[in-house]
Amino acid sequence: MNHLRRRNFLKLSSAFSLAPVFAANAFTTENPPVDVPPATVNFVSDGLVLNAAAYSQLLADITKKKNLTADYYSQNGCVEELETKMANLLGKEAAVFMPTGTLANHLAIRTQAGKNSRVILQHESHVYNDTGDSTQILSNLNLVPLGLDKATFTVEEVSEVLKRTAGGRVASKVGVISIESPVRRKNGQLFDYEQMQQISALARTNNIKMHLDGARLLLASAYTGISPAAYASLFDTVYVSLYKYFNAASGAILAGPKELIAPMYHERRMFGGGLHQVWPFAAVALHYLDGFADRYAKAVNIAEDLIKNLEAHGAFKIERITNGTNIFKLTVKGIAPKTFAENLKKNGITARPNESNGFNLLVNESLLSSNASTLAQAFVNSLK
Template sequence: MNNLQRRNFLKLAATSALIPATGLPAFAFKNKAADKKTVADFRGDGLNHSPAEYANLLARLTETGSIMPDNYSIGGCVEELEIKFAKLLGKETAVFMPTGTLANHLAIRSLSGNNKRVIVQQESHVYNDTGDGTQVLSNLNLIPVGTNKASFTVEEVDSVVKKSESGRVAAKVGVISIESPVRRKQGEVFEYEQMKQIAAYAKANDIKMHLDGARIFLATPYTGVTVTEYASLFDTVYVSLYKYFNAASGAILAGPKSIIAPMYQNRRMFGSGLNQAWPFTAVANYYLDGFAERFVKAVAVSEDLIKKLSANSRFEIHRIASGTNIFRLTVKGMEAKTFVENLKSKNVIARAGGPTPNDLILQVNESLLHSSAAELESIFVKSLS
């Protein structure tokens, strides 16, 4: 976290108490991370509920009778969540999707119209992890840019656009899709100034913009850019419901009614009109309320922990310049797999990973609200022996 990011974080931390948590059942006004039994779980962006924990949470949420069922993913608490996300993202409307892969696909498919060329990051999920689904199922031509980088530049976009239009058969770029933060780049964010320049270029050239914002709510404490500010640059935005809002599955796609309204039919056409989606959206709705406030506090705990561990000669912290909630910890004099087992015996869950056998990849999430930085430091130090 650089100096500018640190100032942004402190500003957010100071104002986070002003963020309201509304519409929650009585039991929800406690630390939501307390739904977990571990001291901290560094393995993901969310809380990694077990089946028993998830079922227990659903039972608690439904016992008040306030959870209204949906009908084929329409209405009830599904619609409630759609309305809430549309407001948070500053969009006209939103629709539930069972997966982020489908949300990205249908957004790009709809935005492209007859202009089938789509600019994407080479490191993006939509380019690498969907089995060429947009190409095979929707005849889209993905053009990757930004080799081995989280960001690409407006100059790279202009080069692709001009080359496409200057061929023997002119082809117009229809969509620019941007993922941020980028998971394949360890949570690095797309450079915001370039994002704004690309959005302005797209508007001037009648090119639509889509944000794969699966993890966009994780970026704000590190960048100082609000979710609404990010979303304002794009026609459509996808947000994951399972990564840190802890639903068993699901996604939200937000945008203008002209794009989103037909999605109910398109979703069904792709075999994804789930008979009932309330077990996903009820949990996501529960964790969405107050998430911004809680995550700022979790980041504060992590920053204090990182500072404390950095002062210990047995630990070395590695962070990327434009990173978010992922960092690497090197344990000197002990293999990571042994250290992980020692942590586990003290109810801290982590995973080994990285370029050496001594490395752990740690992800900041709201499970850190179980404890303090001092308590976690003590556990980490005791796990050295």
């Protein structure tokens, strides 16, 4: 798998200790839940989404093994422990828990924009498409979308916006550039790293703040060999999801400079996000954060070997996402996708047909419960 820099990523993973993986149910983000029996391999999620029974049991196990301290209105206790670990991982001075990624992105952009209300971001980003115009309605920000139907916009496009803004008859400056990577609406495609670096340099020259919607940032690191801290160094603030692959029931982390992050709990509460207790989220996220890089590297290796096995069989066609991460497309010959999915389920695998009569298969830790040859045989057996 020449697109994955194995040795670089293994260096990244050495900072983590190995932790056990618990059986889980899973579903694709932004889609209705899929019925996934416990202890099966799923290709429908970035991570393990625990059902109520599994989550409760895991939480009970964690509390027995660790002397957890509960938080108070999302502060202190194991929440603070999680914030500290995530800040260190991302190379930032401080981090704060947020109940959702939507709020994390919003408050990061709002706080840094100040009176410079124009915000450059991707046309395909979550902030632009999936938040109900919240930044415009609640924070009076003017979103300037670039890169229609692309994961990446270019430094030249940014320069053109800055030039046009400077030439306006009424002063209205760009306050923030927000970048999402990987991009969910582009099937996990990455924002071009060279362009990211150039845009960051241009922003700093023009005193414009940079925000990274890095919900799936650690997945990006797995496929590029670029550490989370290296990515985050190009940005003033960065958000990372706690539920997508750290398997918390909900939650997000927003990291950045201490002077910005330390008082952020006031903004969080103003927006209704000062939850009384979130330790059940933080405890599970901490559990899966420990050792994640090592485990996920192994899952990626299993997936790569599985892809090779499937490509060698005439009934399967694999399509890679250009500059992608943990999603690959599968087309199956000679059987209806719905029937194939039902057969896979009988063989202990959950997959969801897409709109193109194929499958988008997502790589996650559930693959660790099997191996490439066993999975490949299950795919072949499901053809009939």
